[in-house]
Amino acid sequence: MSILTLDDYFYNMKHTLALFVLLLVSCKTDKKTDTAQTNDIKTETSTNNDVKLEIHDFNGLEPYLNRTDDKIYVVNFWATWCAPCIKELPHFEALNANYKGKNIEVILVSLDFPHQFETKLKPYIKEHDLKSKIVVLDDVDMNTWIPKVDENWDGAIPVTIIYNKDKREFYDQTFTYESLENELKQFLK
Amino acid sequence: MKLFKTLSILAIVLVASAFSVNTTVASGYEVGDIATDFKLKNIDGNIVSLADYTSAKGFIVIFTCNTCPYAVQYEDRIIALDKKYADKGFPVIAIMPNDPEVQPGDSMEAMKARAVSKGFTFPYLMDEGQKIYPQYGATKTPHVYLLEKTNKGNVVRYIGAIDDNYKDASAVNTKYVEDAVDALLEGNNVPETKTRAIGCTIKVKNNN
Numbered sequence: 001m002s003i004l005t006l007d008d009y010f011y012n013m014k015h016t017l018a019l020f021v022l023l024l025v026s027c028k029t030d031k032k033t034d035t036a037q038t039n040d041i042k043t044e045t046s047t048n049n050d051v052k053l054e055i056h057d058f059n060g061l062e063p064y065l066n067r068t069d070d071k072i073y074v075v076n077f078w079a080t081w082c083a084p085c086i087k088e089l090p091h092f093e094a095l096n097a098n099y100k101g102k103n104i105e106v107i108l109v110s111l112d113f114p115h116q117f118e119t120k121l122k123p124y125i126k127e128h129d130l131k132s133k134i135v136v137l138d139d140v141d142m143n144t145w146i147p148k149v150d151e152n153w154d155g156a157i158p159v160t161i162i163y164n165k166d167k168r169e170f171y172d173q174t175f176t177y178e179s180l181e182n183e184l185k186q187f188l189k
Numbered sequence: 190m191k192l193f194k195t196l197s198i199l200a201i202v203l204v205a206s207a208f209s210v211n212t213t214v215a216s217g218y219e220v221g222d223i224a225t226d227f228k229l230k231n232i233d234g235n236i237v238s239l240a241d242y243t244s245a246k247g248f249i250v251i252f253t254c255n256t257c258p259y260a261v262q263y264e265d266r267i268i269a270l271d272k273k274y275a276d277k278g279f280p281v282i283a284i285m286p287n288d289p290e291v292q293p294g295d296s297m298e299a300m301k302a303r304a305v306s307k308g309f310t311f312p313y314l315m316d317e318g319q320k321i322y323p324q325y326g327a328t329k330t331p332h333v334y335l336l337e338k339t340n341k342g343n344v345v346r347y348i349g350a351i352d353d354n355y356k357d358a359s360a361v362n363t364k365y366v367e368d369a370v371d372a373l374l375e376g377n378n379v380p381e382t383k384t385r386a387i388g389c390t391i392k393v394k395n396n397n
Contacts, residue, residue: 012355017275025217056274061357081257081258081389082389082390083292083392113356114356123339140354140355140356140360141354141362142240142350142353142355142386142387143349143350143351143365143384143385143386145351146385146386146387147385151386154329154385155326155328155350155385155386155387155388156329156387156389156390156391157387157389157390158390172339173365
């Protein structure tokens, strides 16, 4: 089989549905292989201002996106430099508080820059007394990991995933408390 | 394995495009589409159009701004792109897509100041009225659209990130934009036509 370029494939896209399905399968297989090969989970921690950060590369973060227990997970990707993220963050905190003990876990995945962990992220966490689980994703190879979070994500934040072991929704949008709770309720039915 | 990798990248691209076709009404350009020209105001007060560049072979159009930390991380690399490729026929055209009323740090005055302090060698245009970025489908800053001038118009050849390491220019493994421009200059197909990176959402009224 000769290697066609992406451009060629693109132009023929509409006529290659069968190929597409085939490729999708290849893609998934390949991903699984990749994960198996690079399974050295890097977890670093550092302390300052009483705030301890849990820092992962994508391999370290991935388990948080794929839990198979009975909980509902609400995973929000944010950063202190992202104004719309900061605006909706209190709604995730409120959800976390209001559904405490109800088998729901809110996970806030920070995409803050490493050089701002001490100057921005930790002070923010402390000042706002964030109670939700916070993990930091520090992995520069975005083109590899972004599609693994969701195929439909182009990289703008904030985004949110709500999932349980049976169902998963990806939200490329910002939330009010009401709209966030409404989405969560779809999982509580 | 290389074929496998090519196929997996391709599958991702196809999935992404399939989804955007299905879920979004105005999803912007895909690779292969003809990109619109524009008339946007530069920091020097002049109006800039792609059509002004009669001898260009194409354009490195970059939606970027003053205020996004990722855009700031890439400022020096954007300047380097223009210095490397403007003379070869692929100048950088930077467009600031944010609404400056929402993001005052991206006002025309602030754009001028940044361009002067960094020594921008390329136009830095304000997308006044925010009419152009939605047509391209830019969703964040920085967001690159590499265009190749053809007799049909300016064809989109690459969409995505500048390279694969925002943090450290010296640790970059793949220079997506440079690889794409080099391929076009050599008459080859662009090796990777679409990539993704984290960026700041484009600031508009209501969503902020």
